[in-house]
Amino acid sequence: MSLETPLHRVQGFGSAHSGTQHFWRQRVTAVALIPLSIWFGVSALGLVGAREVDVLTFFQHPWNAGLMGLFIVIALIHMQIGIQSVVDDYVHGEGMKLVCLLLNRAFAWVVGVFCLIALLRIVS
Amino acid sequence: MATSIVHRITGVGLAAGTVLIAWWLIATASGPDAYGPFMAAAANPFGQIILFGFTWALSFHLLNGIRHLGWDLGYGYDPRGANILSVVIIVVSLLLAVGAFAYAFMMRGAVS
Numbered sequence A: 001m002s003l004e005t006p007l008h009r010v011q012g013f014g015s016a017h018s019g020t021q022h023f024w025r026q027r028v029t030a031v032a033l034i035p036l037s038i039w040f041g042v043s044a045l046g047l048v049g050a051r052e053v054d055v056l057t058f059f060q061h062p063w064n065a066g067l068m069g070l071f072i073v074i075a076l077i078h079m080q081i082g083i084q085s086v087v088d089d090y091v092h093g094e095g096m097k098l099v100c101l102l103l104n105r106a107f108a109w110v111v112g113v114f115c116l117i118a119l120l121r122i123v124s
Numbered sequence B: 001m002a003t004s005i006v007h008r009i010t011g012v013g014l015a016a017g018t019v020l021i022a023w024w025l026i027a028t029a030s031g032p033d034a035y036g037p038f039m040a041a042a043a044n045p046f047g048q049i050i051l052f053g054f055t056w057a058l059s060f061h062l063l064n065g066i067r068h069l070g071w072d073l074g075y076g077y078d079p080r081g082a083n084i085l086s087v088v089i090i091v092v093s094l095l096l097a098v099g100a101f102a103y104a105f106m107m108r109g110a111v112s
Helices: A006-010 A021-046 A052-060 A062-090 A094-123 B003-030 B032-043 B045-072 B079-108
Strands: none
Touching: A021 A062, A021 B045, A021 B079, A052 A062, A052 A094, A052 B003, A052 B032, A062 A094, A062 B003, A094 B003, B003 B032, B003 B045, B003 B079, B032 B045, B045 B079
């Protein structure tokens, strides 16, 4: 039995059942992604048409590897929250919503793990 | 204006585009046998259209995202100014995407 009052238990928790945590996390990642996505865009443009060895050399620089790792992880967190808000808004059946939210999380994890492993492989 | 739903659509598009970034990194890490097919896919017309869409979506979502942060801070609610800014964001994001492709074609002869 909880000693919390019912009001205290629900305060600040909206339809997503997670309160304002997503709201803040989405904005914090958004701010971080401003410089990171500009860096990514400029870097990708510089690597257009590059030979494989040029791409390897680029990511073997610790700065570039670090920034790419940060960009991937922060972008995927931002993505997962963003897609979840789209699902929360447009998918109404509880079962279907659960499936979509699980797929959304799985997608972020799979893309993230594969990207980071590829990056580690390039660096090492 | 329609920029609110476009923000979501470009967001979903960029989410799908993360697969391309993963493919690029995995192909680079795997060696020439994997890197070649990636570059070939990027260079063909369909690949170019996808890459252009990704480039524009990133430009738009970045610019409109900065505007969203401004809204959170209480700026940009004047209706007339907001409409003008919507047009500016659409035009500038298209210019950035076209500019990136023009630059790539000039420097490399192709975008891939």
